[in-house]
Amino acid sequence: MxxxxxxxxxxxxxxxxxxxxxxxxxxxxxxxxxxxxxxxxxxxxxxxxxxxxxxxxxxxxxxxxxxxKIATLSRGYKRQSKGFVLADTTSTAITIGDEPFQFYKKFPDIIVAVDADRKNGIEQLISLNESPxxxxxxxxxxxxxxxxxxxxxxxxxxxxxxxxxxxxxxxxxxxxxxxxxxxxxxxxxxxxxxxxxxxxxxxxxxxxxxxxxxxxxTYEDYVYSSNEAIKVSEIKNVNKLLLAGIAKPKSFFAYLQNENDVILTFSDHHHFTEEDILHIKKQAKNNIIITTEKDYVRLKGSILERQLFYLPIKTSxxxxxxxxxxxxxxxxxxxxxxx
Incomplete structure (x- = not known):
């Protein structure tokens, strides 16, 4: 290379x-x-x-x-939609992109929009009845x-x-x-x-x-599923599958990993196919799966959900x-x- x-x-x-x-x-x-x-x-x-x-x-x-009143405007990388899209209750990571969907789920009081043409996107946001x-x-x-x-x-x-x-x-x-x-x-x-x-x-x-x-x-002290939170200290030495589809996952793995963990990496913004999900399920067996917050919004709702957790991060x-x-x-x- x-x-x-x-x-x-x-x-x-x-x-x-x-x-x-x-x-x-x-x-x-x-x-x-x-x-x-x-x-x-x-x-x-x-x-x-x-x-x-x-x-x-x-x-x-x-x-x-x-x-x-805040609005985020992103390109919506790898989304399966075109033009200006305003996030709403029907939105998914597929329709608006994983990062905008993460903003939408995490901060319900803000406006989240995507448009590859940022000028048009800003004009559309300004024209809203409740503009940012x-x-x-x-x-x-x-x-x-x-x-x-x-x-x-x-x-x-x-x-x-x-x-x-x-x-x-x-x-x-x-x-x-x-x-x-x-x-x-x-x-x-x-x-x-x-x-x-x-x-x-x-x-x-x-x-x-x-x-x-x-x-x-900085990483949080807990990992989260759709209905549960577990301390990182409690799962550090538990056998698990660590999964990341981000650009540089090294520190994510290092924070959670023990020598018996299964590690799976995918490309940044990877679209998980049914075949991918079945492979992850097979590799994880009955162990918990911990992924990044960005990957979680793409995997939530799949057959992995019962064993799927994510680790939030912040910058300071x-x-x-x-x-x-x-x-x-x-x-x-x-x-x-x-x-």
């Missing part, structure tokens, strides 16, 4: 030129960006997947939803047709964008210089005890003059969390036009 990526280097150079030219056209106004008279916060990355966008969106929902006060754009850093009022760029601790290269040689969707569009950068999935020295080294390597924060993924800041909150609240409080 590494060799293949190296020989595709000329295509990476070509792709980089195309994305730079596209960004230039937006920067000089030849291609038009649209702004809106309300706070719009975009959370995204430069690389392909695995930076923790979903828990970061959930952090913002918790921060803002007490005083504001704030729109959170999920994975929209490269969606230049909309100019968000505030951009949060995520980069994973073990896969920093400054050390990466353009697709297909690397994992970057665009040049590293795209980070300059961000209002702030968050280094996600850090070790819990990352030192100040290590943080300073990362600041110098990233080299972008933007506020920089460091966050960590190693330091400077109060400054992050104040920055976001200040933007929301003072924003009248995203320009």
């Amino acid at each position: 590494i060799f293949l990526r190296k020989i595709l280097f000329p295509f990476a150079v070509l792709y980089g030129c195309i994305t730079r030219f596209r960004n230039f056209l937006f920067d000089v106004g030849i291609l038009k960006s649209y702004s809106f008279d309300m706070p719009v916060i975009a959370v995204g990355n430069l690389s392909v997947g695995g930076t923790g966008k979903t828990p970061q969106i959930e952090y913002l929902i918790r921060l803002l939803s007490d005083k504001h 006060d704030i729109i959170l754009l999920d994975d929209a850093f490269q969606h230049r047709k909309v100019k968000a009022g505030f951009y949060i760029l995520l980069t994973a601790y073990d896969d920093l964008f400054c050390d990466d290269f353009i697709l297909p040689t690397g994992n970057l969707r665009e040049s590293r210089s795209g980070a300059k569009r961000a209002n702030m950068i968050i280094v996600t999935k850090c070790p819990k005890k990352i030192s100040e020295l290590a943080q300073d080294k990362i600041r110098r390597r990233i080299g972008v003059d933007k506020p920089l924060f460091f966050s960590v993924i 800041f190693i330091s400077g969390g109060d400054n992050f909150d104040k920055t976001i609240l200040n933007y929301v409080g003072t924003s009248t036009r995203n320009s």
Whole structure:
């Protein structure tokens, strides 16, 4: 795979030129960006997947939803529907995508919508009878047709964008210089005890003059089914099947695993077929199955449900969390036009 990526280097150079030219056209106004008279916060990355966008969106929902009507707008990756779709009681992970469906089930007081055309999606949300006060754009850093009022760029601790290269040689969707569009950068999935020295080294390597924060993924002390909660400490040494269909499941497995567990991995956003589910059932036998929250919304309702549990995660800041909150609240409080 590494060799293949190296020989595709000329295509990476070509792709980089195309994305730079596209960004230039937006920067000089030849291609038009649209702004809106309300706070719009975009959370995204430069690389392909695995930076923790979903828990970061959930952090913002918790921060803002007490005083504001929140809407999330996602593309709805791998959904089997087209155009603008507003989540309702008939929605499933298949119709709106796993992450939006997770938002909808977890936060019943917010508006959840999907649309690959973010401009159209925002216009549809604004036209609702009960329109939102704030729109959170999920994975929209490269969606230049909309100019968000505030951009949060995520980069994973073990896969920093400054050390990466353009697709297909690397994992970057665009040049590293795209980070300059961000209002702030968050280094996600850090070790819990990352030192100040290590943080300073990362600041110098990233080299972008933007506020920089460091966050960590934290796991809850319980796993949950549709009607039960069990302490993680009680199931650590129990034989079980651990299942993940996310970009980087290593830490999820490490948190729960014992040497006798069965481990099954699938691709990110994997659509579980009937054959997959029968295979999982056979591998699990009568043991419990623990999966990620994102996978759970796709597997709930299947024949696995009686033995199926999920482990919720959250993102929290190693330091400077109060400054992050104040920055976001200040933007929301003072924003009248995203320009």
